[in-house]
Amino acid sequence: MKRLPIDPYIALMLGVVALASLLPASGQGAVAAGLAAKLAIAFLFFLYGARLSPQAAFAGLRHWRLHTAVLLSTYALFPLLGLAVGLLVPGVLSEPLYAGILFLCVLPSTVQSSIAFTSIAQGNVAAALCAASASNLLGIFVTPALVALLLHTQSGGFSFDILFDIVLQLLAPFVAGQLLRPLIGAFVLKHKKGLGLLDRGSILLVIYVAFSAGVASGIWHRLALADLAVLVLLCAVLLGLVLAVTTLVSRYVLRFPVEDEIVLIFCGSKKSLASGLPMASVLFAGPQVGMIVLPIMLFHQIQLMVCAGLARRYSLRALTAQDAAALAVQADETDFDVEPQAEQVGARIG
Template sequence: MLRWSRVPVLRRVEPFVVAILLAVAVAAALPAGGAVATGLSWGTTVGVGVLFFVYGARMAPAEAVAGLRNWRLQGSVAATTFLLFPALGLLLAAVVGGFLDDGLVAGVLFLAVLPSTVQSCVVFTAVAHGNVPGAVVSATVSNLAGIGLTPLLAALVLGSTGGGPDAGAVGRIVVQLLVPFLLGLAAGRWVGGWVRAHRRPLTLLDRAVIVAVVYAAFSRGVRQGVWQQVGAGEVAVVLACAAVLLAAVLALTWWVPTWWGAGRADRVTTLFCGSNKSLATGLPMATVLFDPHVVGLVALPVILYHPLQITVCSFLATRLGRAAGLQG
């Protein structure tokens, strides 16, 4: 099981990352406009709603309740995702804010308040011989909580910037994200089995919608001249911010759990579930939360963080897995 994941991501290029980078490049050369942009806007709105319906239908409430009994592990991951990360993001934004456009600062802070990934952090935990059931529950709970906490935290940490959520964000969150999610959760007893059985094609749909969201957001930025304000230096600063955030959280999530007596398996789970941020959840949320003219800028830190976390965590998972094998 999961043998494919034992090959480090460093040895191959993830197709999803390539698709996202291609979407950015195509948007820069051929931005969507006119009727195409209108149709794309409607299509991505519907697609995001479908994604959150699927997220709800995929939930297995009984498994989540059982996993929550390990409250120290779940509390550690939740505190890392929704307290430690935002605190580090605020500190970092204060340091680099003078060097970045307000939209990019908002993007760094938005990255910090996102929930964890689901698939990748579970795979990394499995490869590193961590607590896989705990990782599944942590990732699921993180994404469920993120639907409410991410917009709330975004409003709190971005309150003093010009790129924060606009006045209609709460209504759009309810209509475009929360309602489809709750409908999916309610329909899970009838369609949940089918959704879980067809995970691969639905994952392709998930990624296609995200790539379309990236293309739409960056196309809008190109048409409005937003990217003329951003130079290579600012992109380098954003990438450095992503690297600093990842390194700090990886160090803290590995050592701090020893304070409450966590075993190796729970430390591995906290390491990967606490440090990963969900591109799949973040980009659709950004299109709902932020004004259209800043979405492209807000999305950039999230897009840069994703391949960085995949590369670094793949390396760490492989090393930890080999070490566990030698000890075993």
């Protein structure tokens, strides 16, 4: 599966969607699957709490301009662009898919992929860890609040039932994980790979339950191929706009060094699938969940492909700078002409 031009985990998700389409949970099976999904969501956020170091989340506050820029991109720029997409409703985009776009726009950033791409691009990894961790920590509170503000017509308002579900399924397990972190933190890190499989398996279960409910309500009869194409295009445009804005702001407004520019671009443009799917199951009831999580599934794959290419370009640029510096040192230490070597370096990298 690693040879496929698609993230293997996305391929598994698509397989689960196909399974839910052919064999949706129904009757008592749907009740049991729904209960299992709720327990899986609680387990996910318990693991998030056990993994997240408070020191890592709040360390490096000296980079407050960078962290503020990342949070503004995640929780201000994205929602504003999502509201602008509302101009396409109902002529181009249906209301349920628009709700999914808005939900995508209020999600926190990713942690693992943001740090991984920052590392590949030779960026400030420590700052990326702080920024992504802070985004996810705040997301437990900010995302539901923004859903209540922007999606009140679709979600039925921010009722006490929704608040109770958030506390019970998201916040309480997260706090429990944080409290138990001194006791189980080493175990979680030691068995990171195995727990990661359970982590991802839980998300697949959430997808199955969400799309089973959607299939029961006729989701595929309401989603045409043209709607899917429009959704893919909107996700790509949304990502492109955020990447462009974060790049311009970093270079010409905040004048960050390239290492911090990389952090803003990768942490500020990502949206977390791992947090989004469980949150959707808590915040949205009934068959609409399937339509709402579809944009984040598509956006996740697009952001992985695009950011992988960007990380490679930044990495090559860093190699070019290192080679140029080495040539400069050589020029100071010798009398040889280094211009032909510089041309060779440029040809090899470019």
